[in-house]
Amino acid sequence: MHRLVWTSLLLLPCSMLAAQQEGSPSKETYTQLLAEYKTAQSSWMTAYQAASGAEDSAKIEELMLARPEASFAPRFLAASKATADSDAKVDCLLWICSRAFQSPEAKIALASILEDHLDSPKLVSVIQMVGYIDPENAATNFDRLVEGSSDAEVKAQALFNRAAFLAKGQSDAEILAKAKTDYEQVIQISSEDRLVTRAKGAIFELENLSIGMIAPDIEAADLDGVQFKLSDYRGKVVMLDFWGDW
Amino acid sequence: MYPHERSLVKAMKDKPFALLGVNSDSDLDKLRPRMEEESITWRSFWNGPEGTNGPISKAWNVSGWPTLYLIDHEGVIRFKSLGFDQPGMDAAIAKWVPIAEKARVEDRD
Numbered sequence: 001m002h003r004l005v006w007t008s009l010l011l012l013p014c015s016m017l018a019a020q021q022e023g024s025p026s027k028e029t030y031t032q033l034l035a036e037y038k039t040a041q042s043s044w045m046t047a048y049q050a051a052s053g054a055e056d057s058a059k060i061e062e063l064m065l066a067r068p069e070a071s072f073a074p075r076f077l078a079a080s081k082a083t084a085d086s087d088a089k090v091d092c093l094l095w096i097c098s099r100a101f102q103s104p105e106a107k108i109a110l111a112s113i114l115e116d117h118l119d120s121p122k123l124v125s126v127i128q129m130v131g132y133i134d135p136e137n138a139a140t141n142f143d144r145l146v147e148g149s150s151d152a153e154v155k156a157q158a159l160f161n162r163a164a165f166l167a168k169g170q171s172d173a174e175i176l177a178k179a180k181t182d183y184e185q186v187i188q189i190s191s192e193d194r195l196v197t198r199a200k201g202a203i204f205e206l207e208n209l210s211i212g213m214i215a216p217d218i219e220a221a222d223l224d225g226v227q228f229k230l231s232d233y234r235g236k237v238v239m240l241d242f243w244g245d246w
Numbered sequence: 247m248y249p250h251e252r253s254l255v256k257a258m259k260d261k262p263f264a265l266l267g268v269n270s271d272s273d274l275d276k277l278r279p280r281m282e283e284e285s286i287t288w289r290s291f292w293n294g295p296e297g298t299n300g301p302i303s304k305a306w307n308v309s310g311w312p313t314l315y316l317i318d319h320e321g322v323i324r325f326k327s328l329g330f331d332q333p334g335m336d337a338a339i340a341k342w343v344p345i346a347e348k349a350r351v352e353d354r355d
Binding site: 169198201202204205209210211212213214215216218220221222223228230231233234235236237238239240241242243244245246 | 247251254261262263264265266267268269270271274277278280281284289290291292293294297298301302303305306307308309311312313314315316317318319320321322323324325326334335339342343346349350
């Protein structure tokens, strides 16, 4: 059973390649592909759980290298090219960017979205993947989304993610000020309460918890009920770990 | 993350370094046996009965667990990461603990 799953997944890209070489456009639609992917994904999961239950590390490794997303990415890409329906094109490209963001097709899909579908309101869901898909061009790509989209929520998501990307690990005041401006714009244009709350929290964090700032003191009880303060540890380097056992 | 923290605490035993937690488990009775099991000996603030919605994580705008900060001997934030960025944290500890040691020696002189 495991062998079967493995073999059929391996064969998929080969058959796609053959179809492309013959020049016959893919007739697979987004809906069909999605249904087929769900079946493949659930067989993969069954095989993975069996291998993991049996602690068969060779099999686990084999399965990790044959995740269905990798073989479906080229098929979704082919389907996006084959269809004339702009909505279906976007659905195919977004699937690749969110489900197969580590595949080589993801960069192609992202480039195609930014080139031809910048105005789609559906892009909201993919913006948080932009930095993972193409880290080298993340800043430029966020700029294109911010400037190019006419959809308020897409723009707001792009602004939020651009700000987070800019501020990460930063202590440079000018860059942090730029991130703050982005967050302020999110608060102005977004109607999503959750995003607005996150933007307000992010501004608070920029102003109080950035690298180079004095950490706000904490005064609370420890797990035995004994009151203490973070500042009791001055003179020592403190690694503060927000953790939970879950 | 626990094994790394255990070895960190051990390696830094005689250094000016402390690992402090802000624990966001709402049920401490469930947590205690787990701490014993995992040999979690370092001290933690408790984020209170509201768990991840507690006052400390709110005041620090924590949106994901774990979130880590490295604070130097003068109370200045030197590194932070959402999720456990082990190479980044290790590098920050390697940079700032010797600086704290040096400051401690100078204080004594």
